[in-house]
Amino acid sequence: MxxxxxxxxxxxxxxxxxxxxxxxxxxxxxxxxxxxxxxxxxxxxxxxxxxxxxxxxxxxxxxxxxxxxxxxxxxxxxxxxxxxxxxxxxxxxxxxxxxxxxxxxxxxxxxxxxxxxxxxxxxxxxxxxxxxxxxxxxxxxATKDTAFRLSATPVLLTQRERDVLCCLVRGLSYQLAAAQLGISLDTARSHIKSVYKKLGVNSAAQAVAYALRYELC
Missing domain, CATH: 3.40.50.2300 (Response regulator)
Structure with missing residues (x-):
């Protein structure tokens, strides 16, 4: 249990x-x-x-x-x-x-x-x-708040960092994200760590919220 x-x-x-x-x-x-x-x-x-x-x-x-x-x-x-x-x-x-x-x-x-x-x-x-x-x-x-999404992207991510972030948005684990992108698990974790630092977040949930708010994925 x-x-x-x-x-x-x-x-x-x-x-x-x-x-x-x-x-x-x-x-x-x-x-x-x-x-x-x-x-x-x-x-x-x-x-x-x-x-x-x-x-x-x-x-x-x-x-x-x-x-x-x-x-x-x-x-x-x-x-x-x-x-x-x-x-x-x-x-x-x-x-x-x-x-x-x-x-x-x-x-x-x-x-x-x-x-x-x-x-x-x-x-x-x-x-x-x-x-x-x-x-x-x-x-x-599902939120009806039209102010939730912003048109501008305030933080510049590399293409690979953005790819990894979008894997999180789709609910993939680190292992599945690494496999889909053809990179090692350690490399995926390194990209995720960099994404967190650039976005100023501390969790996958916060990163997903940021990606949706700024229409990164």
Missing amino acids: LPFALIESNPALSRRLGMTLRTVSGVKLVADYASVMELETALRERATRRALSQCEFALLGLNEAHAQDLRALRQVKLRVRHLIILGLVHTPDPAVLLPALQAGVDGFLSYPSAAPQLLALLEADTSLRAAAATTVVDWLR
Whole structure:
């Protein structure tokens, strides 16, 4: 069973989500927090750090998330670097999606369809992190905010860096991107590292959001 954590401030919604997610085969809810700030505080305890070290991902309710929670999320991501954060949202609202991405959210799920969407990510023929990045593509493309996309490209990437970035947009893992581009895995990682540095981002989700916003792919 794959352990995961749930972060949701609405108690009733948290209970419903917990019950619904029990229907997803292969996962087990092992920790439940009312806010990211609560989780950040709990990380001072060895038991919490041990529990999260076993979790591959956490589900985070975003619609009622406050700015303090997003600041706390940055700290949580620094302390638990392997943890994939999947944000739960109702609608593709840029005012919710973009700050969440900047804070370190790796992908998005819909509240009503969290269980089947999570199952689809887990069954995807790629890593969970890469699969999560494809949800960023779907949600950002669904936004109705015409100001989201900009016509200018403020950062100049090499053609190979752009090719690798577009592989991320399509949800390919580093290994699949390297194979498709005919380069070694180490070379792909080097290009991705360079892309992150040039774009000023720290995750595949943030890189995908940037690529979509500036129409790089």
